[in-house]
Amino acid sequence: MMKTTGIPLELLFFKRRTFYEDKYVQKRRIKGGALLVSNHKSIFDYMMYFFLFFFRKIYCLVAEVMYRNAFFRFCLNTIGGIRVDRSDPNIVGFVNKSVELIKKGKLVLSFPESRLIHDKELGVFYPSYILIALKADAPIIPIYTDGRYGLFKRSSVIIGKPINLRDRCHDENPSAQEINALNDLVKDKIQELKETLERRKRNHLFSFKKILMDFGRFLVYTTLGLLFRVKIHKNPSNPNLNRIQGHAIVVANHNSFMDPLVLLCAYWRRRCRCLMADVVVKGHKLRGFLLNQLGCIKINRNALDVESISKCSKALNNDQILIMFPEGKINRDSLAGSFKAGTAMLSIKTKAPIIPCYVKPRKHWYNRSHVYFGDMIKADRKNTSLKMMNELTERIRNSIIDLEEMAEKEGK
């Protein structure tokens, strides 16, 4: 009743845009009991989540100050507030109540910062919610909201993938150190969601160039899509790599000058940028125009082209997909040649995951194109040395060689 009558308020006041870390893993529809953990930007956060998970009742841990006013007390008791007395060191009451509710299959919302944080950075997380998740044996669903509520503002929220703490802590009575480590893990996750949300919002900004890029995509898919008839060989451990949300570097072997177009067809759902030798783009006027509209970034292979690398970094920071061929040129032989370390450097710098792909060479122009996806590679964020970049490059190369072997086996 309250939710239905509140819809106009939601449309006027929140105007929420919802993003997902991975839509295929966690959507708004949550099954069973779970603990929602969010940052706390505004007193309206609870109301926003109230409408975000429209078909579920949400019980929220609410500070004692909100219960001082009779009207708020009535509202919170009606919609599902769980009173938390922050000055009381005995936390058993609200922890047990929350555990009980989650075990009954309900959703409990917690703001571990326990007060409103108006700074850009996240505040200190208090770890009592970790006890709730461990005792209830329920997943934590991390959420980040930018708290931009108001008549002339628009809020954005991102829902992360669930974190199962029992996979990381098997102890029935975990030590304070273990609880703090889990608390740091969840805080880092919400920080990561904040960065992801900022990138996604930048990608949603209107730009005339994007219309031209979409026109180029339309031309490619309607003409070349029919020619290539790309067959995607999904990775069993992560079948949605060709539908990935967020930024990523797609790395592939380079057997033919058609490879970038094949990969653009494989990623037709997304606006992709492709790194290409400047001689290819500049060589022919019409080809150059089309490649520019498709979002190609030209690079001078014979010089230190920092401008192109800067463009690549900006594209990744704007949540786009970057297609790269680390061999640096067309190589029709096996992948025995060396890979250039630029991919690893960009991945480390922008924190973008790497998706290794293998584009199987076609024997005839009328054959179907086959694209094989390998395991996603994530760079270590802390180690940025050149040695680490070379190791990561070697990992990418080995991953593509494995895919090549797999493709050959399947072909026999």
Added chain:
Amino acid sequence: MENEKIIGELIEMFSSVNEDPSFDYSKINEETLIFDDLGLNSIGVMYISLSIEEKYGFTISNEMMSNIKTVGDLVNLILNNKK
């Protein structure tokens, strides 16, 4: 004074890409050659140029980069362009 502060920040960037623990960063001054003395390759230079862009909020063009040989050149570039 500001030059020293920027050199300090650049040393932090160099140390993040240089894996040699025995490298003496205290010897770095404005005359230090980026490629020869610091032993950076093109990838290392690109990493540092991205770090500079991120930290000081300006874009480095290829023309600017071609004129940089020493740490002092890099400091001047930052002083002239930082926002």
